[in-house]
Amino acid sequence: MATAVAVPVVVVLLVLIRLFGPGSGDDGSGDGPVADVSGATPSQRDDSPVEVETPEITPEADAACPALMSQLPLEVVGETSRRVDSDSPYVYAWGDPASVLVCGADAPAGFVVGGPQLIEINGVQWFVDTTDPTVNVFTGVDRTVPVQISVPSSTDAALVTALSPTIAATIPFTEPQPAG
Incomplete structure (x- = not known):
């Protein structure tokens, strides 16, 4: 039972590391996409x-x-x-x-x-x-x-x-x- 829960969690973590972890940038530098999390919402109005x-x-x-x-x-x-x-x-x-x-x-x-x-x-x-x-x-x-x-x-x-x-x-x- 524990194995059935642990496998999906590990898979999700590996996907997240692959997407956002070291080496995820296009140039291989590890500088992947950076999100602005300052709380400011850009407004086009x-x-x-x-x-x-x-x-x-x-x-x-x-x-x-x-x-x-x-x-x-x-x-x-x-x-x-x-x-x-x-x-x-x-x-x-x-x-x-x-x-x-x-x-x-x-x-x-x-x-x-x-x-x-x-x-x-x-x-x-x-x-x-x-x-x-x-x-x-x-x-x-x-x-x-x-x-x-x-x-x-x-x-x-x-x-x-x-x-x-x-x-x-x-x-x-x-x-x-x-x-x-």
Whole structure:
């Protein structure tokens, strides 16, 4: 019985010595991989806050936006989340320069049902405003509250594409209404 327990323990020890003991480095010097065990955790999250002005929070936003906010990823299309300085809890940001999502945004000016600035991405109909040369603003116009994603014009719309299924699943559909 003791032999049955001792053999696996010896095998594990030999494997560990082989992996981490003398002579385990690639160059045969005995200087194998060294791990940082200082307790510091490297962080890829940018801690500088993104300042975002938002419209007043409506009862519709209070009803719809928490479901979306609870499903947003910490990382999307290789961009990590950013802290946000805003009066609204319904704002999220990723990357540097930041892409910013606002749930409960204002309806986009110039929106016309069936207009040329509309595109559908993964179940969400987006009104795309490209008038600012530094940012492209996508506003979901077929949800009970508008969801706006501002993406630096130096990047593509991959973030909008990646987030559209989550928006479609969490913010209820409504027929698009022109800006009033």
